[in-house]
Amino acid sequence: MTYLAKLGELTLKGSNLQEFENLLRKNTAKMLEGLKCNIVLRAGRLYIDCSDEAASKVEFVLNHLIGITGWAKASVCEKTIESINESVFNLAKKEAEKGCKTFKISARRSDKSFELNSYEICCEAAGKVESIMKVDVHNPDTTIYVEVREKCFVYVDSNTGCRGLPVGSSSKGLLLLSGGLDSPVAGYRMLRRGMKIECCYFHSYPYTSEEAKQKVVTLAQKLAYYGITTYLNIIPFTDVQMKIKEKAPEAWSTLMLRVCMMKVANILAGRCKAKCIVTGESLGQVASQTIENMSVTEHFAEFPLLRPLCGMDKEEIIKDSLFIDTYETSILPYEDCCVLFSPRHPVLRGSVEEAEKIYKELEVDALIYESYKKREIVKLTSSGEPVWKTV
Numbered sequence: 163m164t165y166l167a168k169l170g171e172l173t174l175k176g177s178n179l180q181e182f183e184n185l186l187r188k189n190t191a192k193m194l195e196g197l198k199c200n201i202v203l204r205a206g207r208l209y210i211d212c213s214d215e216a217a218s219k220v221e222f223v224l225n226h227l228i229g230i231t232g233w234a235k236a237s238v239c240e241k242t243i244e245s246i247n248e249s250v251f252n253l254a255k256k257e258a259e260k261g262c263k264t265f266k267i268s269a270r271r272s273d274k275s276f277e278l279n280s281y282e283i284c285c286e287a288a289g290k291v292e293s294i295m296k297v298d299v300h301n302p303d304t305t306i307y308v309e310v311r312e313k314c315f316v317y318v319d320s321n322t323g324c325r326g327l328p329v330g331s332s333s334k335g336l337l338l339l340s341g342g343l344d345s346p347v348a349g350y351r352m353l354r355r356g357m358k359i360e361c362c363y364f365h366s367y368p369y370t371s372e373e374a375k376q377k378v379v380t381l382a383q384k385l386a387y388y389g390i391t392t393y394l395n396i397i398p399f400t401d402v403q404m405k406i407k408e409k410a411p412e413a414w415s416t417l418m419l420r421v422c423m424m425k426v427a428n429i430l431a432g433r434c435k436a437k438c439i440v441t442g443e444s445l446g447q448v449a450s451q452t453i454e455n456m457s458v459t460e461h462f463a464e465f466p467l468l469r470p471l472c473g474m475d476k477e478e479i480i481k482d483s484l485f486i487d488t489y490e491t492s493i494l495p496y497e498d499c500c501v502l503f504s505p506r507h508p509v510l511r512g513s514v515e516e517a518e519k520i521y522k523e524l525e526v527d528a529l530i531y532e533s534y535k536k537r538e539i540v541k542l543t544s545s546g547e548p549v550w551k552t553v
């Protein structure tokens with residue numbers, strides 16, 4: 163069985179194209195670890211040969227492989243026009259059975275020594291198909307692709323890829339991953355820019371339940387399907403949160419919580435060699451996400467703070483979460499720690515000066531370091547089960 167995937171944005175790269183291609187090949191091999199298959203990357207295409215038993219796993223991997231615009235199961239045939247015609251016709255029959263009434267053929271000949279040019283291949287191959295479907299070059303129900311390369315590939319382009327740049331081409335970011343809808347999507351967006359991610363979740367037991375923690379592990383696992391390997395750091399945050407409740411003005415409690423999260427994130431990012439911190443904030447979504455309050459949080463970050471969802475609305479975020487299959491998990495009803503400690507009237511436009519002053523009065527630095535030290539770590543890979551470690 164052969165699968166063919168089309169490479170995305172990385173083909174626009176110039177002299178370092180090879181580097182991006184090597185990374186994509188390496189990522190594919192890692193995601194398919196343990197399976198017998200042959201992976202070839204040549205001239206803008208990725209080919210995977212595998213046994214029938216491996217097919218479903220290969221398809222799962224192709225659905226999670228960042229760097230390809232689409233993929234298809236391809237028939238491989240001899241480089242003769244007779245074989246091409248036969249393969250095209252067989253595929254056309256299946257498409258007609260699925261209800262397609264019109265078709266178009268798109269041919270590419272990268273082997274210029276082949277006897278016919280692309281246009282001639284299209285005309286030849288279309289001939290017999292016209293007995294079962296009508297040609298429509300503008301708006302066909304199905305397009306059958308023929309590629310004449312070192313071998314000949316015939317396929318219909320049916321599956322969309324994740325696009326983006328291969329994971330690992332843009333250093334690492336530390337993702338603040340909560341159980342909500344937004345932060346997993348933020349992580350996915352950065353993965354698609356080639357960034358590896360390590361995750362960090364703040365857990366306030368018993369105010370947040372074991373189920374809430376498990377939910378975040380599930381979300382991190384779903385991101386690991388794209389990100390190859392990721393670590394989830396679970397930070398016990400109850401003591402810090404209680405201190406905020408005790409000492410900070412009520413209106414400031416959510417914002418101070420964000421500030422304290424940033425303080426831990428600074429330590430973690432430094433330790434795991436992340437080059438930035440990523441959150442799922444979106445401008446104006448909740449009180450803590452006004453530009454003034456985001457500036458307060460940012461002031462305490464010692465790394466660039468990236469917010470890939472900043473300009474997205476909820477509907478767009480939900481669409482992404484459905485695509486990456488985190489939606490169902492995110493909407494499970496376990497409260498997160500921020501909801502439980504939400505002030506009735508949160509500050510909407512906090513100032514950095516005031517935040518500095520309130521933070522100082524909290525005297526929470528030792529507790530913050532303590533929470534970092536007491537973290538649990540879960541290793542997640544694209545193919546295995548989560549592995550728990552204690553520091």
Ligand code: ATP
Nearest residue numbers: 338339340342343344345362363364441442443500
């Ligand atoms: P999400 O849907 O990602 O939870 P949200 O809309 O609920 O986001 P907030 O609760 O204000 O927004 O959180 C903003 C961002 O702060 C989150 O997207 C996430 O990156 C980070 N964050 C919030 N709570 C936690 C937590 N318990 N652990 C880790 N990160 C968190």
Ligand code: MG
Nearest residue numbers: 340342498500
């Ligand atoms: Mg949240």
